[in-house]
Amino acid sequence: MDKFTRKLEFENLWGLLKQKREKQTSPFYTLKATKLRSSLLGRLFRRAYQKDSVVAWRSSFVPSEILFALNIIPFAPEGVISMFANSHLTDEILRVAEDHGCSRDTCSFLRGIEGSVINDYMPMPDFLIATSMYCHGSAQVFKSLSKKYKKDFFYIDVPFHYERPYAVDYVAKQLEGMMKKMAEKSNRKFDVDKLKQTIIYSNQARNYFAKVNKLRQNKPSSMLGGEAIDYAIMLAHTFGLPEMVEICKTLYEELKERIDKGIGAVEGEKHRILWRQLRPYYTNALFDYIERTHKAVIVFEEANCVYWKEMNPEQPFKSLAKKLLSNYGFGQVQRWLDFTSSFIIDYNVDGIIEFAHWGCRYLSASTQIVKDKILQDKNIPILVLDGDCIDRRDYSDGQIKTRVDAFMEILNRRKG
Amino acid sequence: MKYAYFLKGWEEEMLETTVLAQNESSIEEFIRNVKKRNVQLLANKTAPIMGWCNTYVPEEIILAAGIIPYRIMGAPGPLILSKTYLCGNICGNVQSLLECALRGDYKFLDGMIIGASTDATKKLFDSWLRYAGTPFNHLFDIPKFVHEGVYLHYRESINSLSEEIEAHFGNKITESSLKEAISTCNKTRTLLTILSNLRKNEKPPVSSQKMLEICKLAMISDKKFFNNELESLLSKMKIANIKSSAYRILLTGSFQDQPWLLESIEENNALVVCEDLCTGLRYYIGLVDEDVEPIEAITKRYIEKKPPSATMISFDQRADFIFKLINEFKVDGVIYHMLKFDDPYLFEFPDMREFLESKSVPMLRIETEYTTSAMGQIKTRLQAFMETLRFTKYRKIKANKNGQVYQKIRI
Numbered sequence A: 001m002d003k004f005t006r007k008l009e010f011e012n013l014w015g016l017l018k019q020k021r022e023k024q025t026s027p028f029y030t031l032k033a034t035k036l037r038s039s040l041l042g043r044l045f046r047r048a049y050q051k052d053s054v055v056a057w058r059s060s061f062v063p064s065e066i067l068f069a070l071n072i073i074p075f076a077p078e079g080v081i082s083m084f085a086n087s088h089l090t091d092e093i094l095r096v097a098e099d100h101g102c103s104r105d106t107c108s109f110l111r112g113i114e115g116s117v118i119n120d121y122m123p124m125p126d127f128l129i130a131t132s133m134y135c136h137g138s139a140q141v142f143k144s145l146s147k148k149y150k151k152d153f154f155y156i157d158v159p160f161h162y163e164r165p166y167a168v169d170y171v172a173k174q175l176e177g178m179m180k181k182m183a184e185k186s187n188r189k190f191d192v193d194k195l196k197q198t199i200i201y202s203n204q205a206r207n208y209f210a211k212v213n214k215l216r217q218n219k220p221s222s223m224l225g226g227e228a229i230d231y232a233i234m235l236a237h238t239f240g241l242p243e244m245v246e247i248c249k250t251l252y253e254e255l256k257e258r259i260d261k262g263i264g265a266v267e268g269e270k271h272r273i274l275w276r277q278l279r280p281y282y283t284n285a286l287f288d289y290i291e292r293t294h295k296a297v298i299v300f301e302e303a304n305c306v307y308w309k310e311m312n313p314e315q316p317f318k319s320l321a322k323k324l325l326s327n328y329g330f331g332q333v334q335r336w337l338d339f340t341s342s343f344i345i346d347y348n349v350d351g352i353i354e355f356a357h358w359g360c361r362y363l364s365a366s367t368q369i370v371k372d373k374i375l376q377d378k379n380i381p382i383l384v385l386d387g388d389c390i391d392r393r394d395y396s397d398g399q400i401k402t403r404v405d406a407f408m409e410i411l412n413r414r415k416g
Numbered sequence B: 001m002k003y004a005y006f007l008k009g010w011e012e013e014m015l016e017t018t019v020l021a022q023n024e025s026s027i028e029e030f031i032r033n034v035k036k037r038n039v040q041l042l043a044n045k046t047a048p049i050m051g052w053c054n055t056y057v058p059e060e061i062i063l064a065a066g067i068i069p070y071r072i073m074g075a076p077g078p079l080i081l082s083k084t085y086l087c088g089n090i091c092g093n094v095q096s097l098l099e100c101a102l103r104g105d106y107k108f109l110d111g112m113i114i115g116a117s118t119d120a121t122k123k124l125f126d127s128w129l130r131y132a133g134t135p136f137n138h139l140f141d142i143p144k145f146v147h148e149g150v151y152l153h154y155r156e157s158i159n160s161l162s163e164e165i166e167a168h169f170g171n172k173i174t175e176s177s178l179k180e181a182i183s184t185c186n187k188t189r190t191l192l193t194i195l196s197n198l199r200k201n202e203k204p205p206v207s208s209q210k211m212l213e214i215c216k217l218a219m220i221s222d223k224k225f226f227n228n229e230l231e232s233l234l235s236k237m238k239i240a241n242i243k244s245s246a247y248r249i250l251l252t253g254s255f256q257d258q259p260w261l262l263e264s265i266e267e268n269n270a271l272v273v274c275e276d277l278c279t280g281l282r283y284y285i286g287l288v289d290e291d292v293e294p295i296e297a298i299t300k301r302y303i304e305k306k307p308p309s310a311t312m313i314s315f316d317q318r319a320d321f322i323f324k325l326i327n328e329f330k331v332d333g334v335i336y337h338m339l340k341f342d343d344p345y346l347f348e349f350p351d352m353r354e355f356l357e358s359k360s361v362p363m364l365r366i367e368t369e370y371t372t373s374a375m376g377q378i379k380t381r382l383q384a385f386m387e388t389l390r391f392t393k394y395r396k397i398k399a400n401k402n403g404q405v406y407q408k409i410r411i
């Protein structure tokens, strides 16, 4: 591992933060659990830049449980790009990537990673891991970067036909093989007992988080979507750490307390909104406008769904494979639609807002099917906001707000 | 060795320019015959017809079930219906496939197999199923990265496809029908390769536009008839020993089945001598081993032997293959064509540019919509590229253990 390089990267990043950072004060940090969550992410982020850390870059669904069992620091470049966007650091990073030949039509999370690597802001990885889940681009970018860094690339091939009988064993075998190879390469012990322990922590966090999601069905809603949506990144990134159990437990207790005291996330909740996909990370104003101005509370975000069953620590690889294969958004659109339909009922939803991320062919392409199906079966209005989660150059606050206003009009009329 | 006579003694033959005209008329006759047969085939269907898209879908399985494989393609023209069912930032080829299906162009299909090679094709399947559905619909899963385990994945995809076809059409896929299908497909591939290799000659006897048309016909015709006709065409083809000053171009990148890009390139004293495309070499290079258990052999062909697309996340293999073609076809420059929103190629491009730069091979990047778009601008860029080739002609000068090395020679 080139220790010096990682120091250089940290200094580059630090220089950028000092020079350009535009601090956004989030109006959504109302819970103690949220502060604990930020501090855990911050700690992991800093450790990824330390010279003696073994760091694995992981794309969205790579299970960190395996990494924690090997004492390897997970680093989620897509998540870090959203953090950069939050501090308005991505304009220059994206331009650098585009100058390098990355098309502006590609996903800005991935373009952002390429730009950050070119500018040496990212910590040198020891491993890069991607899966075949969701988009094709992230694995392609990770593979290309593994060549640049001359580091091992692991690819977890998750069959798109997740229900086929061979799928669980097929994925489990790959996970086990990967863990063995990583242990060997990083001189760590391949310790299945330690993996079982991380699975136990992961389960505990999962169960609290599932209870949190259940509490969020309460009317009035006890948590703002603007605060909840950023928990989504934790589901695969930090599950497996004991700290995460504590965070989920705290979150559960705080929401329970709010509900017991009859405190709603906003006073006079008017509408209940289901949020699909991610959010624009460079602004908090959109959620604030929807939730506080229009009193249309985002009662649930699909990205926060606990779609997987509790894992069996005695079969750690099989359980992790099942977790991957049970992802609601992976597979044909019908599976996702079924989840959406159940959220509409469980959360007593009046309307759906989808933020369709430009550049993502995976998440946004089936919007019409969703519209047809949900309207036809459930008669629920949907607002699709076309935008970009990371690239703010074409974002028009005024236009988006006008569309939100029109949508709220529809919801108001429906309620008579 | 049966075709070796094509490759022998060309230099000795003093052929007149009329040879080129004779070749052209033989090619025209061949195309006419195959098209005529296709019209008959659609008019009097004797077997079901199965649409497919993506070169990782094994045609052998379809053929072995007594079904005619038919590669569906888009068509030039505006995208009207598809825009309603797929979002606008999906590659135009995929949009166009759906457009054609929605307006009824593919009503004659008895089934459709879509290869799950990209995000766009997976989403196409969702829309196809709901809005365009054929009596039989199948999403064929394709691994995207080659490691030891993926053979199992591909085999499982073949098995599911076979089971579903057998259940729906009631046709049994037997070992002998599979072997026969493999041999038929191999023959098509061999003949197309021979035809394409004729373009290694200074004055190619077959143009890129015709090569594209023939390759497309191979994908939609009764293969046995096609093979017989192509074999007879090859026996008539002759090589003209004529010098050519045209720049020799390799075209690589996104799916392209329309001739307009080739035409635009060749308007500029250039010849596209080789197409690393899904309607080119990526369709016909790589044979299925006929001496091995059929499913294993098919799996090996599609995973290992077929030139990979960018969807396969195997950049080194792709780069090596392209460099080999550059040497074999004496290529002066590479045109890298990307369809707007076609992620695998959009993401691959920076690496390919770096690779070709490291080998001092000139490259031009062109990004277009699926149908002709901004032609004026493209033509200007093509002209400028040919200008650079005029001043910097590349010649093979020495070989090292990694293969041929090119060096700039100013002429």
Ligand code: SF4
Binding pocket: A078, A107, A108, A109, A110, A134, A135, A136, A137, A138, A357, A359, A360, A361, A362, A363
């Ligand atoms: S937003 Fe879409 S394209 Fe971008 S990284 Fe996520 S899944 Fe991939």
